Amino acid sequence: MSKSGIVNVRMVITEEKILSNIDKVQKLINPKSKKQIIQLEDDTYFKDLVESIKTYLIEYPKKKNFPTSVYKAAYGLVEFATNQFEDNTKKIEELIRQREQNIALAGQLKGLIDAVVNKEKDWKDQVKQAEENFSEDIIEPLTIVGKARSTKSQNYQDAMKLLNARVNNLESNLHIEIDMERIEDRSKALSYIGIEIADALKSIPTPVEEVENQQEIQEVQQVQEEQQYIQETTFETKPSLWQRFKNSKFVRAMKAITRIRIVIDAPNALPEGRGENN
Structure with a gap:
């Protein structure tokens, strides 16, 4: 004690x-x-x-x-x-269930990012279906990336930064x-x-x-x-x-x-709470 x-x-x-x-x-x-x-x-x-x-x-x-x-x-x-x-x-x-769900969503979002970046034939359908799991602030940048003609445009780069940041947040579960x-x-x-x-x-x-x-x-x-x-x-x-x-x-x-080890030690005097008053 x-x-x-x-x-x-x-x-x-x-x-x-x-x-x-x-x-x-x-x-x-x-x-x-x-x-x-x-x-x-x-x-x-x-x-x-x-x-x-x-x-x-x-x-x-x-x-x-x-x-x-x-x-x-x-x-x-x-x-x-x-x-x-x-x-x-x-x-x-x-919280554990929520963490597992977030990790699964991060994997799904990575797949969507790959689809829009590579301009897969059904990327629009994939983004449409993703509306069930993701909010508009994710769907919108996915659409921007999918429709972008140049990877150097500011809109494209901003959208990619937002999407990558969201993936990191979902994976880290900080x-x-x-x-x-x-x-x-x-x-x-x-x-x-x-x-x-x-x-x-x-x-x-x-x-x-x-x-x-x-x-x-x-x-x-x-x-x-x-x-x-x-x-x-x-x-x-x-x-x-x-x-x-x-x-x-x-x-x-x-x-x-x-791995707490509990040891009961009978003191010679009784302790009192210190440092605060009622």
């Missing part, structure tokens, strides 16, 4: 401080937030916040008396991160690569939350909020007994939040790509 952001504080951070840290993390991973994580490896502030939450969950002395508000907030954070993770997976898959890189960086942060916090939550019993009278207590117990009966008699159950996170396709992909 990074030493940055670690100060000598009491072993138990106040409930309000942890709730504040959870809120800060949620804002950092919110896609609508102006301030987002750029690169997980360089964001020690984010890592320190997550580390403080994880340490609080692991080292809280009496798990049965764990604060309900912190448990709900931490669970909500992991659930939010997991949902964002799954959304990012869908976005990545869509904007798609940038979008994918941003999504992958954000997903690394989301997976970091899942690995660090979701696992720590497993050791904490689900807290039951205090009820006002004995009747309400009995109702809660009855519901718990019914839920236990359903779990014991049902062969297929809905996967837990942690299982859903671990089984995510993108989690497996990220592990393969980054």
Whole structure:
């Protein structure tokens, strides 16, 4: 664990401080937030916040008396991160399909350029059919090149420059690569939350909020007994939040790509998020 952001504080951070840290993390991973994580490896502030939450969950002395508000907030954070993770997976898959489509269009456009440059007999028909896949800003220069009598004319040269530039754009997919890189960086942060916090939550019993009278207590117990009966008699159950996170396709992909080695090191003092205020 990074030493940055670690100060000598009491072993138990106040409930309000942890709730504040959870809120800060949620804002950092919110896609609508102006301030987002750029690169997980360089964001020690984010890592320190997550580390403080994880340490609080692991080292809280009496798990049965764990604060309900912190448990709900931490669970909500992991659930939010997991949902964002799954959304990012869908976005990545869509970008990959778009990239493959662009590469195919680049090949088709190259063939059209050859047809109009060489004045093939059916070049007009080929350009006409290409209107289904290409916009007017591509069809027009193709027509100019096909009708040009001289390769030295300014219109011909301008049209060829535009067409070659479009081929390069379709082949390079620069904007798609940038979008994918941003999504992958954000997903690394989301997976970091899942690995660090979701696992720590497993050791904490689900807290039951205090009820006002004995009747309400009995109702809660009855519901718990019914839920236990359903779990014991049902062969297929809905996967837990942690299982859903671990089984995510993108989690497996990220592990393969980054080869992150996770080491849980219990510190002597609890880290706090540094460098920013609420």
